[in-house]
Amino acid sequence: MPDPTRPLLVTHSGSFHCDESFAYVVLRHALGLGTPGTDHRLLRTRDAALIATGDIVWDVGLVFDEAANRFDHHQRGAPQRPDGTPFSSAGLVWQRYGEAAMRALLRPAGADHLAPAITAELDRALVRRIDETDNGVASTRDPLDLAALVADCNPAWDSPRGTGQEAEDAAFLVAADMLDGVLRRRVESLRARFAADALVVAAQAASADPRILELDRNMPWKGAVFSHDLPVLFAVYPVSNGNWMVDAMPPEPGSFGQRLPLPESWAGLQDAALAQASGVPDAVFVHLRRFVGAARSRAGAVAMAQRTIAAAN
Secondary structure, eight states: OOOTTSOEEEEOOSSOOHHHHHHHHHHHHHHTOOSTTTSOEEEEOOOHHHHTTOSEEESSSSOEEGGGTEEOOOSTTOOBOTTSOBOOHHHHHHHHHHHHHHHHHHGGGTOGGGHHHHHHHHIIIIIHHHHHHHTTOOSOOOTTSHHHHHHTTSOOTTOTTOSSHHHHHHHHHHHHHHHHHHHHHHHHHHHHHHHHHHHHHHHHHHSSSTTEEEOSSOOOOHHHHHHTTOOOSEEEEEOTTSOEEEEEOOSSTTOSSOSSOOOGGGTTOBHHHHHHHHSOTTEEEEOTTSSEEEESSHHHHHHHHHHHHHHHO
């Protein structure tokens, strides 16, 4: 007899994949659930009669009906994103429960107001990728992407723990725990990035040169520069060893290039050799690839940025 205090969550048995494992993690956060058997029941099955009894069913059952909490994507006419990309069960569950899951994860930090923005960002950068990979439409396959890491959690054919359903169910929970850690860390990283946004904009406005972003502490800054189209070439900020970094701004998100690299004549130099080459007495180092350097003082780091800009002009 159904137990309303312990909802029945159902997905398919057998080998598991990233999409249904990730969907389970999202559901647990959105619904405030703990481990199976405590406040909910998890059933992995392909038995149609058992599937029909589930309170929430995903990646099995050949039905997508959000109102009925059915989230399969294997049937004809399965839903697609507006651009035609097919959903996996992860994407379908995310559309319904993603924002609630984000609110639950952000609430302890008092940042649940960021849930809509973080939900959208994760859909773009993470969930969509899971959808593409599960449906075989990803442009590339990374041997270390989430899908591959989850696949590695499946029991090996000759595992000493066996390959039956009990072993598979236990391995499914291992994969879910791994994905839970990934999701928590990604959400925290995005929370910090969004929280830094206003601080970066204010610091850039207060900097003596709009091209040199002076920060009183290290924080995520490049995203704010891109999103607000700021003319920043370098950021200057302190690090834990007492030095001040001078960090070059890339030309676009994800690029390993720089809008303006540090001078080639400084590349790979340290301490006295760098001080002589740069004319900055407390300069510490410049990376061989010229995207970052350091000085022992804020003034020194700013001077390194200023001299780089002057030389380019």
